[in-house]
Amino acid sequence: MASLWRDATIVAIHTETPRAKTLRLRLAEPSGHLAGQHYVVRLTAPDGYTAARSYSVASPPDDSNEFDLTVERLDDGEVSTFLHDDLQVGDELEVRGPIGGWFVWHGDEPAVLVGGGSGLVPLMAMLRYARAIGRTDLVRLVVSVRSVDDLLYADEIVGPETSVVYTRVAPPSSTRPAGRIKRDDLTPALLSDCTAYVCGAAGFANTASDLLVEIGVPVDRIRVERFGPTGK
């Protein structure tokens, strides 16, 4: 893992949903990240005040100097509001990473990916990696969102290796009524001898990981990444 702060240039900003943007960053050397890792982004004010937050990489591992971070806008988020409202193409940011050696998929064993909301981001790096290396047989993705407006990367969440659970409003094309994720949503996604990767807010992560245990995934084969903000 690189431990030093590096300069990155914003080369593109893409609006994913009303609340999420993807930033494409360019480094002086290859990113070298694994699917599931994150970077820390640090902002520095003229008087030296800094604020840093972690964001998952959405782009798959490759040899390039560029990588994507998808940032959800939190209204009281000091860093995410800046990244959404003020950042422009051509700006430079300091980043540190890639970081993380646990919530990582190396592309060589079966993986069931279960994401809630913006918890899809690190799982998307895994799905994209599987597609890039021609191993979609190794992955199944189940993503839970409130409605179509909250689905990141919607044009890529297609194909038999993906399914979407709508919790509040299901689109007319969906055969599943809106509602929280259940066993039946996960059972078809189980691959034999798989590791499960669960990412989302704490409540979703608990629900999804408990369901995976109920349908037979061993506790020690479930990797969880939770993020805030959350209640007490």
Next chain:
Amino acid sequence: MKITRGFTGRRGPRDPRLPPGQYDTGANWPVLSAEVTPNLATDTWTFTIDGLVEQPTTWSWDEMHALPESTYSGDIHCVTTWSKLGMEWSGVAVDTLLAIARPLPTAAFVLARSHTGYTTNLPLADVTGGKAWVAWEVDGEPLARDHGGPARLLVPHLYFWKSAKWVSGLQLLEHDELGFWERNGYHDRGDPWLEQRYQGD
């Protein structure tokens, strides 16, 4: 450090209790853990100190509660940059437990472990001298499962991944043995005032 174009930050007066790079999470208490949240029953719960001690000891929930209660009033700091200020914790001091197990002179490090298999490593000096607890109550309520209940290690002067949730014991060692996050890119010691977040800090 390079100035970020257009960034000024949202700041009131900075609370002196916040270490560098941390923000006050207020009433929120984010939950960050890497494994399935276990459901541990207190009637079968145990806590064990073993390794380089004269008297390896296992306590049940009731035996642990029969020991003198100890409290911590203060702040906690997560490596992901949130701090939670002015908390009230209670449990038993690790000093009390070590006084029973009696570390051997060769003991210099501890590996804390959890009922989930999670581990984290600390110098023995970081869990002695009134700096560490096995805690089961916070702000007057039993510690919730999500936050490590029924009991977690509490080492509030270090980043909070050292405060192992669902703690099951301490193994005393002569050498330092890296724990879960320490093997996965995080700093060996994790002092928030020195911003020891990742390997290389």
